Amino acid sequence: xxxxYKMTALLVAAGLSLAxxxxxxxxxxxxxxxxxxxxxxxxxxxxxxxxxxxxxxxHGTNGHGMxxxxxxxxxxxxxxxxxxxxxxxxxxxxxxxxxxxxxAQVDLIADYFSKQQP
Amino acid sequence: MNMQQRRNFLxxxxxxxxxxxxxxLARAAxxxxxxxxxxxxxxxxxxxxxGMGGAAVAKYLRLWGGSGVKVTLIEKNPSYISNxxxxxxxxxxxxxxxLTFTYANLAKNYGxxxxxxxxxxxxxxxxxxxxxxGARVGYDRLVLSPGIQFDVIPGLETAAAQTAVPHAWQAxxxxxxxxxxxxxxxxxxxxxxxxxxxxxxxxxxxxxxxxVVADYLKTYKPRSKVLVLDANAAITAEKNxxxxxxxSIHAGVIDYRPASTVLSIDATNxxxxxxxxxxxxxxxxxxxxxxxxxIVTATGLNNATNGRFAGVNMLSYESTVSGAGGIHIIGDxxxxxxxxxxxxxxxxxxxxxxxxxxxxxxxxxxxxxxxNSSCYTPITMSTASWLTAVYAYDAPSASMKxxxxxxxxxxSINQDQYQEMEKWFANLMQETFS
Numbered sequence: 001x002x003x004x005y006k007m008t009a010l011l012v013a014a015g016l017s018l019a020x021x022x023x024x025x026x027x028x029x030x031x032x033x034x035x036x037x038x039x040x041x042x043x044x045x046x047x048x049x050x051x052x053x054x055x056x057x058x059h060g061t062n063g064h065g066m067x068x069x070x071x072x073x074x075x076x077x078x079x080x081x082x083x084x085x086x087x088x089x090x091x092x093x094x095x096x097x098x099x100x101x102x103x104a105q106v107d108l109i110a111d112y113f114s115k116q117q118p
Numbered sequence: 119m120n121m122q123q124r125r126n127f128l129x130x131x132x133x134x135x136x137x138x139x140x141x142x143l144a145r146a147a148x149x150x151x152x153x154x155x156x157x158x159x160x161x162x163x164x165x166x167x168x169g170m171g172g173a174a175v176a177k178y179l180r181l182w183g184g185s186g187v188k189v190t191l192i193e194k195n196p197s198y199i200s201n202x203x204x205x206x207x208x209x210x211x212x213x214x215x216x217l218t219f220t221y222a223n224l225a226k227n228y229g230x231x232x233x234x235x236x237x238x239x240x241x242x243x244x245x246x247x248x249x250x251x252g253a254r255v256g257y258d259r260l261v262l263s264p265g266i267q268f269d270v271i272p273g274l275e276t277a278a279a280q281t282a283v284p285h286a287w288q289a290x291x292x293x294x295x296x297x298x299x300x301x302x303x304x305x306x307x308x309x310x311x312x313x314x315x316x317x318x319x320x321x322x323x324x325x326x327x328x329x330v331v332a333d334y335l336k337t338y339k340p341r342s343k344v345l346v347l348d349a350n351a352a353i354t355a356e357k358n359x360x361x362x363x364x365x366s367i368h369a370g371v372i373d374y375r376p377a378s379t380v381l382s383i384d385a386t387n388x389x390x391x392x393x394x395x396x397x398x399x400x401x402x403x404x405x406x407x408x409x410x411x412x413i414v415t416a417t418g419l420n421n422a423t424n425g426r427f428a429g430v431n432m433l434s435y436e437s438t439v440s441g442a443g444g445i446h447i448i449g450d451x452x453x454x455x456x457x458x459x460x461x462x463x464x465x466x467x468x469x470x471x472x473x474x475x476x477x478x479x480x481x482x483x484x485x486x487x488x489x490n491s492s493c494y495t496p497i498t499m500s501t502a503s504w505l506t507a508v509y510a511y512d513a514p515s516a517s518m519k520x521x522x523x524x525x526x527x528x529x530s531i532n533q534d535q536y537q538e539m540e541k542w543f544a545n546l547m548q549e550t551f552s
Contacts, residue, residue: 050487050488053178053468058541090528096507101488105488
């Protein structure tokens with residue numbers, strides 16, 4: 001998967017249109033790669049990007065804000081969200097948010113932030 | 119982009135270093151890397167309106183669009199005054215200056231072309247917008263985020279009447295006007311707040327205003343009352359907390375009356391003609407019903423909510439009016455199942471930006487977008503509650519639906535949440551305007 005993102009980013013940077021074969025990276029499967037994404041362009045087609053952007057309003061663009069998420073491990077982020085989803089939703093705003101996402105979506109969001117430079 | 123390239127890019131933009139960013143947070147300001155100089159190879163997107171939705175869509179079109187997407191943001195005002203937290207101006211906790219955000223960082227950090235002008239006309243055939251300056255700007259995609267315009271309450275037709283009876287529902291001179299009127303109220307006076315039928319901007323906002331004005335009056339204008347005339351059959355948002363606030367925290371001060379009708383208002387004598395009879399007030403804060411921003415209605419894109427708001431495709435926010443291809447409407451002007459509010463307008467901007475970037479390279483929009491709405495609500499001058507909901511696209515109804523249960527409101531009202539509110543606001547504004 002990582003390789004595909006990179007290739008896509010390069011093509012886009014070069015101003016080339018995307019070949020249909022490369023649109024496979026729109027799939028919502030979870031990437032397990034640990035390669036850090038060092039620039040915005042490199043995350044161009046990360047399948048969790050739009051989903052993870054729901055966190056930006058409070059946690060900052062790409063996770064650089066309040067209780068920064070950028071570069072935290074997948075297990076830290078996903079583990080915490082899954083724990084929050086079990087707690088009383090009205091007690092903490094994050095508990096309510098955590099309930100809105102499936103386990104697969106949580107993993108995708110966590111993967112996105114883990115690949116951002118802290 | 120490596121560090122050297124990035125420095126060169128920044129140099130090309132005339133940016134000396136990261137230290138130029140206004141540090142609105144204690145931590146060092148974050149500047150996303152890899153925002154290349156726009157060439158417009160894929161297309162030119164024009165964004166009209168620099169509020170919470172417009173600023174966010176412009177930023178993310180550049181951040182996610184790479185070099186190929188050129189963005190022009192057209193806004194009539196030199197800066198944005200936040201409606202969020204503007205109630206705190208009424209009780210003296212914030213100034214308008216603290217709620218004001220410029221477009222300098224969007225221009226500097228993302229290479230957005232910011233133009234201060236009003237859009238007077240849109241030609242969807244030649245894909246051009248006409249500006250108040252006489253200039254014409256061509257677009258491949260157009261995003262309209264102009265907010266709302268107000269209907270006129272009978273009796274409040276003149277500018278003088280609208281000054282005497284402010285709505286203060288668009289932060290700015292109306293806000294300070296209302297603050298000054300409250301300050302000048304006598305002890306034992308009557309403050310009347312009128313709430314329009316939903317949908318209107320910021321569902322919990324009017325109830326929040328009733329609460330904080332009541333708290334201010336208790337402290338500074340003893341024995342005063344707040345009469346709330348709500349056109350809705352019941353509290354429209356955060357019902358548990360506001361019921362608690364009206365019946366216990368502000369009991370004896372707030373008189374809440376649902377299903378109210380305001381026939382007209384005599385601005386000179388400050389008398390309301392209502393279904394409850396004639397009511398003489400010291401200060402009237404009348405919030406009129408609302409519709410999509412002027413440019414949306416002038417272009418005929420107001421095809422939903424009885425012609426008041428703009429119907430959009432929830433995957434792309436593109437207008438559902440035939441012949442309006444390439445025109446997207448986000449934020450308060452659009453007719454969706456989501457609330458009309460700043461926090462979620464930011465997310466609508468990202469969904470729209472993502473869909474436009476994909477379409478410019480021949481891809482379909484994300485088939486399952488999600489958004490979220492969050493807000494903190496001051497209940498007194500030092501305590502707050504909150505309300506939040508997560509929305510997901512529901513294919514059968516082609517609409518956004520709340521997931522993970524219903525919208526959630528905080529089970530308590532406290533000072534810690536007031537502090538969280540300040541942090542939320544600082545982060546939200548930084549994320550939207552820099």
